[in-house]
Amino acid sequence: MQAFTPLRTKVDTNTALVVLDTNVLLAPYKTSATALNEIRRIYTQLRSEKRLVIPAQVAREFGRNRPNLVASLYKQVVDFRTLAINGRYEPPPVLQELPEHKKAREALDKMQEALKTFRSSLDALANTVAQWQHTDPVLDVYERLFDGSVVHELAIPAEEVEKMRKDRYEAKLPPGYKDKGKDDGGIGDLLIWLTLKQVARQRELDVLFVTEDAKEDWFHRAGDTPVFPRHELALEFAEHVYGRAFGQTNLSDFLRTFGAKEEVVAEVRENERDPFTQGARAVQRRILNHIASVATPDDHFARQVRVPHFSFSYASDNAVCGAIVVEDGYSSTELQTRINRAVLHGREMKVSEFVVVLAVDGEYVAHLSRFAEMLSFADSAILVHGWETGFVTFLNTAKHPTLRRAFEVNTSF
Template sequence: MRSDLFEYFRPDDDEFEELWRGAVVVPDANVLLNLFRYSRKLSEELIRLFESISDKIWIPHQVAYELLKNQHKVHVSMDAIYDKISGICRDVLQNTNSQLEEFKKEYRQHPSINFDEYKIEFENAISVVKNKLEITRKDHPSDEEYRLIVHRVSDLFSGQVGPAFSSQELEAHKVTVKSRYDNKIPPGYADAAKEDGGIGDFLIWLQILKYAKDNSKNIIFITEDIKEDWWLRVSGRTIGPRPELRREFYEQTGRKFYMYTLVRWLERARQQGEGAISEASVAEARAQFNADVAESEREALSSVRQNLNWINHYRHIASTRRMPDLIERYNEISTSISNIDDVLQAVIKNKTSSELNLSTFEDIFKSRLKLERELLKIRKEMDQLQHSSSSDLPDPYPVIARWRDDVIRSEEKD
């Protein structure tokens, strides 16, 4: 069974040893972009670790493209956060001082509160935060160091970047990716809503497949992408790489494929004695990963809630389109019942009981009863539509919140 359905089995110790001994390491673009987010120490240690295995490291052309395309955005965003926090400190202090001055004017003779002392305390507290911010800023890579990181990464992968697809190949892959994503075939379908159709991950996958086949190499892929189109999840737990990926890789290349998050790969590298990565750096990478997971949770939650809002929106539209028809029919039936009652009252008033045709009255009453039943049915549907358009759907957060530890727990035994 294991040989036939290997993709559902965790590699044993010998298989892991074989992977670590001979596999080519392929970092994703998100891993390399984190070099701009990490502290100076972690960035330096990670680059040195990559340099120590330069003979067995490679990246697809799509990874190189995404790295260079997004480097400046990451760089600017990392610098901008310091200015944003500094601005928050300034605004908080100004707002606090302003309100304290107002309180001071209004309660000048307060027996217990010295507003000037509180003002000094607030200023000191903000000063502590700003000083700590500046210390942190100095520890972050400078503009020159950013440029140096780009050059070192460029040198690291010199001659180790795969070729780009031709325009004809790219057009063909766009057709293929739509079919795959429609059928939830990994990887990449979780990004299908992106402006470019989320084709990036699929192109990376195709280029990895081609490289492994042409060079007869096993692959270890390192990614910070935690979505389900890369990882197999069961009951809130991440088991490992999607079995479909391992199977497709083997069928296309005859070789083996495995995946790690950066944190887990660093831990494994320390165990294998590859490079010099400190425990402090691993801890920093883990903290950054946890923060990224938390952000992914918030984005996913926001996306789900947006979808739920659209569901409620279209439900409301459906109800508002249906409601006028129901109201019109309701009024028609009410008028008919009222007319029947008027006729019956007039007949009873103007004729004696001996002149009344009981059979006719029975037919009229049956018709009236039928209309009342239809009226009740319409009223019930109107109530349901009104309730449906205003009700809240369940909050999806309890399900999404489990994602935080998914990938961290996924490879505890690897």
């Protein structure tokens, strides 16, 4: 009978509690100072109205993840310093008295001087970011706003929560069961869900949950697109909170609803559309540059294409190569699911070569044989690993000659 139960589906955004997910708290590390100011303004307004809620689990997850984001920012600045200008400009002596040569020489000298200034400025910037261990512009905003009136701890004993987790995930009752392969059993989303229900019941208010999580244990989906919250969540929430409504939205739509500047909404939306982390973007540049260094003019591997489920894809006239970039944070179960989905979907999209890039230097490397087994059902596969110290190819069954040359087994680049 629950399938026919009428539910209030429209959240009253004028009175609803606004609950923030971890990925939303981390989002300003990818945005401009203008966007951060708008976010601060809206959060301040909601706090003054006693409508801003952060589950304690979200606060803990933010605390764990923030140092990694700051370290990533530091690395980006340091990587930019490697920008170089080839200072070797030695034309034949017969040309050195020509005015065109003298002009070119003067221009090169100016470029080299500007490069010194550029690198010196980046050193200062890197030193500033390195001081952000305990403070940074985003954290400064949060520390002023997020006190005990905003952060809420779950008032259910841990053993009871663990029993609920096992029972719910066994029955695939959302949210959180998609994360059950994680080291903590995927309990994070359940803690957040239980906390937001707890606070909503105490206040007898609707909830608008702001999250960038679009997995199927939060949303009903059409292909890769989240459409609306799972019916089970809305029903459970209404039963627990006196018929109140539960809604979900991403950060950009939330900002628009609460009156953020349109340019800020556009900036945040662009970040949401971007499938890459900064680390994955750097891996993409490195891989494509490496392929270009060994490709012949006939290969045309510079032409990028978009294929769902892959971090990035590129094509020649007779091959499409899809690459999956794996960074820290994936469990082996999540990784296997991602590889399987990409390979199966890739076949439908005529992807002929599969590359899995383990952009890590740690624990994954000890299990390369397992990852090779995951790729065993792909017709053509490449497995490379490493990051800080460069990449090394572990497996290469590629058919395309350029990819065979670029990713020779045991060769580093």
